[in-house]
Amino acid sequence: MAVTVLAILFLIMIGFIALIGYKTIIKGGPAKEELNVEKCSICRNRFEKNLLMLRQIGDYKLLYFCKECVMKLYADLGLKN
Numbered sequence: 903m904a905v906t907v908l909a910i911l912f913l914i915m916i917g918f919i920a921l922i923g924y925k926t927i928i929k930g931g932p933a934k935e936e937l938n939v940e941k942c943s944i945c946r947n948r949f950e951k952n953l954l955m956l957r958q959i960g961d962y963k964l965l966y967f968c969k970e971c972v973m974k975l976y977a978d979l980g981l982k983n
C-alpha cells in the first residue's frame with residue numbers, strides 16, 4: 903500500500919517537473935526575442951540590436967549606441983570643431 907502511494911507521488915512529481923519544464927520552454931520564446939534587444943550605452947533605452955551600433959571597447963567590452971545618441975555625439979563633435 904505504501905509503495906502504491908509512493909508511486910503515485912512519484913508520478914505527480916514527474917508530472918509537476920514536466921509542467922515546469924513546459925512552462926520554461928514557453929517562457930523561453932519571448933526570452934529569445936529579448937536577445938535581440940539591447941540597451942543603448944548612453945541613454946539606456948532599449949532598442950532592437952539591428953537599430954543599434956555595436957562598438958568594441960578594449961578587448962572584451964561591447965557597447966551599443968542608438969542612432970539618436972550617435973547623432974548627438976556627432977552634433978557635439980561638430981560644435982567643437
Ligand SMILES: [Zn+2]
Binds near residue numbers: 946947968969970972
Ligand atoms: Zn541612446
